[in-house]
Amino acid sequence: MSSELLLLLCLLLPLTGTLLVLLARARPNLREACSLLTAAASTGCASWLLCRVAAGERPELQLAPLLPTAPLALRLEPLGAVFACVAAGLWFVTTIYSIGYMRAHGERNQTRFYACFAIAMFAVMGLALSANLLTLFVFYELLTLSTFPLVTHAGTDASRRAGRIYLGVLLGTSIGMLLLALVATHTLAGRLDFAPGGILQEPLAAGRVGPTGLALLFALFAFGVGKAALMPFHRWLPAAMVAPTPVSALLHAVAVVKAGVFTLLKVAVYVFGLDTLATTGAATPIAWVAGFTMLAASLIACRADDLKERLAYSTIAQLAYIVAGIATATASGALGAALHLVTHAFGKITLFFAAGAVLVAAHRTGIRSMTGLARTMPFTFGAFALASLSIIGLPPFGGTWSKWWLGAGLLDAEQPLLFAIWLASAVASAWYLLPVVVRAFTPASAPADAQHHDEGHEAPLACRIAMAITVAGCLASFFGAGPLLTALAAVVQP
């Protein structure tokens, strides 16, 4: 199969999934089978693309002539291929999990759920494979709009309020700042494609923009990509936690938030160019914002009692790691950022799976109410413990490598204070994740809790399978990080 066709297939498969889900709406089993099948096919497709890109292929495909200088087009490159692969693979796992979760939870409107899920994945694929900023923006907005029905799935007033925050922040930042940054880039450079080494050094050399202008532009990008959840534009992520857990797991720990940092990574590497960023220091202010976000979000996470909220703030902190890595404008920082995009995905999705499993099986959301719960749900909390270790960055889990490179990047950029913050929030992540595990494994003493335990049981089988796969992913990304590093290093070290 030609690589162009494969590219198109990878984009269109999730959309086909939507159609199939809608067609099979009357028969839940068939509908879920369709979801699983398309997710599996997408995963296969994306992995195939990853092999192609490792072999050095860079296929391009034009979809529509949107603007004379920036068509709607796809282009394969390593960063995108890795992201597409991770997103598709975890979509498959999440679909398995959803089947267990949605049925056990007796959720309504499941067809809409699966259909929107597939559209969101279509947007993610398009975003990952986009050839220029405009295409990326198109899919970025599609992702926001298609996940809105998922966030407000419950249909309650609380979920509608949260949905308004979600849409307001994401659309507001993207239209108010990201679009402005896009047009400004277009005005400056006259093009929007992703080119190795960046497209902005030419206007810089010609004197059309100075270092301050570039810093401003980078800030517009960094804040405009609201999905990266830099403070003060982070409120949408905790708000989105009203969504069913599979949505929080895949979209708000992997696909949507990672789409945000992925966008920033692409912008830094292919629009600004790491060298340009380093010589002008245009990204340094954002590094400090990221440092602040890292620390503040970690502290908030320590105080949150609702497990999903704690995980949400943890995500914000981990995203700030990635942004800080990008903003160092060093090769090791960017490499760490790209790697963290992958390893954090495996870890965080496991944590959310576990949180959802607790909700489904034991109907608990507060961390204080989870004392002794591991007695009835050993598997779930075991997975939670292992994934926590990965998030904290301890071997033998994938998080180790990415944190290592991120720290190295901060040191390379000669930012000792940021390195200290990096260290402090790594400690904080242990502080907010491990107590959950400890509490769950502590035998409950209060008699009031005892009666809960008798009716407790383990999560549905589908949920457990999903968790097993993602924990295996955490391990695999530790032992198998070599090839991934080679593929990504080509991007950041020209």
Added chain:
Amino acid sequence: MNALALQVVVPLLSAPLCLLVRSAGFARLLAAASGLFGLGNAIWLLVAVRDGGPLRHAYGGFVPPIGIEHRLDLTGAYMLVVIATIVAATTAWAAITRLDELGRSRRDLFFAAWQMCVAGLYGMTLTADVFNVFVFLEIASLSTYVLIAHGSERRALVASFRYLLMGTVGATFLLIGIGLLYAMTGTLNMHDLAVRLQGTSHTSSVRTALAFVSVGLWLKAAIFPLHLWLPSAYACAPAAVSALLAGTATKVAFYLWLRFFFTAFAPTFALDDLPVAKLLLALGLVGAVAGSLIAVFQDEPKRMLAWSSIAQIGYLIAGLSLATAAGVAASLSHIASHALVKSALFLALGGAIAALGANGRPLRLHDLRGLSRRMPLTAAAILVAGLGLIGVPLTSGFVSKWLLVDALLAADQWFAAVVVLGTSLLAVVYVGRLVGAVFGSADDAPPPAARVGLGAAAVVVVLCLLSIALGIFTSFNVDLAAQAADELLGVTGSGK
């Protein structure tokens, strides 16, 4: 007969025919046929102009400076196709739905006024004679007053009367301006004026003429702060009329001013000698902000859309004020994209009004709750058109807004670019309110009184699809608009 003439003559003759036959069914058929003919003819003309250069037709064989000339260049042809599309869609919708909203008013009279209005709109776009502009403007305006007064609420009469007052002031101002120009140059032909006005820009007569023409046309184009007639006129008119006016009337007035500004007067005149550009940019931005802000707080969807129109006209003016090819191209492109979505929205609301039976009292946002269950097609159209109004990617609104912001940034108008994007955020809010109402649940809402046929919904869907098509395949609203803008600026030799 010449195709240029036919474009105007067909609707102009259809109007009295409606009166002669006195049959509602015949009037509907005739209107639909004439609307479709207008669209086909306009497209044919566009192709001819694109391939063969400007078309000219001198009426009665009298040579231009003396006789009346119709002249179509690329800009005009572009406008003509936009207008003809909206006319064809709204006419088809009006013909299909049988206009329940009108109650017992006579349909043949309604369609007669409608055809007169359409003839006026086409005439203004085609003519190269400034007095002829005034004549067609009055034809269109007088019939518009009648059309607005057809609204089912009593307020429609007040709205119509208010528009009549302000419209008459505008037309009179235009006439005074034309009179002054004639006194100075002795000609009424635009291209002749362009030649004879050279070197006269210092005279106060010509300056006064520009002021009168500008204010007169700004009134008709509802440019802030001369917009006061628009909200109640759009809100109270029958939905089909609102859709027709929103898509065409203000746009044609804007286009006419473009003509005066760039063809008759040299742009260097107004821009270099007088601070018109700054004034225009300021008016455009204030209009965009004020219109969007007020739209956010409206409770009647039609009024909300009307205020949104005022904001969109602000964008047009802001793009034009740059007097660069990119800015004018952005304005032209925005005319097309906004006309499509705004007409689609008004028609969709018209369908909702017919189905919900809200006749006699204004439709409010909460009346729309549950619409997505009862009229899924209409609700989907409102969603898509709303997204187009915001300027979400893959709709034509995105492309035109992109061009506008790009043109503003290229001219170093950072503040203006930020304002345009900021008002887009306000658009998110008001469109969000509308879409939220449509897709909101309604357990207490009354059942629909009447169903709108599939045909009427199909018209709306076609407009939405057109908007999406123009957002993906952009050769019409990007390439053609750019060519038209180049031509418009090139005519006077100032193509910056």
